[in-house]
Amino acid sequence: xxxxxxxxxxxxxxxxxxxxxxxxxxxxxxxxxxxxxxxxxxxxxxxxxxxxxxxxxxxxxxxxxxxxxxxxxxxxxxxxxxxxxxxxxxxxxxxxxxxxxxxxxxxxxxxxxxxxxxxxxxxxxxxxxxxxxxxxxxxxxxxxxxxxxxxxxxxxxxxxxxxxxxxxxxxxxxxxxxxxxxxxxxxxxxxxxxxxxxxxxxxxxxxxxxxxxxxxxxxxxxxxxxxxxxxxxxxxxxxxxxxxxxxxxxx
Ligand code: NDP
Ligand code: 8X3
Numbered sequence: 001x002x003x004x005x006x007x008x009x010x011x012x013x014x015x016x017x018x019x020x021x022x023x024x025x026x027x028x029x030x031x032x033x034x035x036x037x038x039x040x041x042x043x044x045x046x047x048x049x050x051x052x053x054x055x056x057x058x059x060x061x062x063x064x065x066x067x068x069x070x071x072x073x074x075x076x077x078x079x080x081x082x083x084x085x086x087x088x089x090x091x092x093x094x095x096x097x098x099x100x101x102x103x104x105x106x107x108x109x110x111x112x113x114x115x116x117x118x119x120x121x122x123x124x125x126x127x128x129x130x131x132x133x134x135x136x137x138x139x140x141x142x143x144x145x146x147x148x149x150x151x152x153x154x155x156x157x158x159x160x161x162x163x164x165x166x167x168x169x170x171x172x173x174x175x176x177x178x179x180x181x182x183x184x185x186x187x188x189x190x191x192x193x194x195x196x197x198x199x200x201x202x203x204x205x206x207x208x209x210x211x212x213x214x215x216x217x218x219x220x221x222x223x224x225x226x227x228x229x230x231x232x233x234x235x236x237x238x239x240x241x242x243x244x245x246x247x248x249x250x251x
Pocket of ligand 2: 138139140141149182185245
């Protein structure tokens with residue numbers, strides 16, 4: 001059955017790959033992000049391929065804007081079947097005693113509080129309909145800290161705890177909850193982490209074939225389309241030469 005899939009942070013990387021893969025799967029999309037022009041371009045690309053797309057421009061840290069935008073959807077679009085909580089970022093790779101407090105706040109407000117805002121807004125409808133799926137984009141970074149990862153790793157550990165907690169809270173319903181935990185995925189992630197330093201970002205993927213956004217989107221689409229009695233609770237997805245958050249073999 002075709003679903004209505006809401007993806008946060010759909011303008012780049014894993015979120016954009018999810019938009020393309022769910023569209024190719026025949027699902028209709030609510031794409032959210034901060035960059036209106038990018039959202040319009042993506043909407044154009046996907047509607048040209050026959051997809052039904054709505055776009056909503058808001059920052060997941062802005063609770064009021066998120067609420068206004070979701071409530072602006074026509075009634076027939078408000079029944080979200082799949083929420084992909086993808087919007088997120090890392091900023092910096094400094095030891096915790098040298099970290100930038102503002103960067104920390106942005107990561108916490110986006111990766112944890114933004115995800116909670118979306119969850120709190122969308123999941124009640126799923127419970128009422130006894131149907132739905134929340135796919136959170138966690139990370140291998142949430143499994144164990146790595147050097148300089150401190151706050152980012154903590155936010156992704158929080159995503160794991162929140163995903164597990166939500167799964168318990170909805171276990172008496174047909175709603176499913178998934179934590180996807182990618183390792184190195186080559187997107188705009190490292191450029192953002194290093195505040196626009198693309199040379200430093202490129203080094204992150206040197207000597208190893210990293211994952212792509214499509215690799216993660218494939219798993220998301222699989223999880224969303226598993227038989228109703230199957231809940232893909234958690235998936236750790238690593239490049240072949242990455243063994244953990246801190247063990248990466250480069251050639
Ligand atoms: P990208 O930087 O390519 O994409 C991040 C997306 O999130 C962009 O669309 C960005 O929009 C959006 N976003 C960031 N902050 C906000 C905000 N406050 N409100 C709305 N949208 C926002 O990175 P990825 O695709 O790699 O990252 C997607 C998710 O995957 C993140 O949660 C990240 O932590 C996670 N992840 C990434 C891994 C990797 O190695 N790349 C590995 C494991 C997990 P904008 O362009 O406006 O900033
Ligand atoms: C993104 C992967 O290893 O850079 O969450 O933290 S990593």
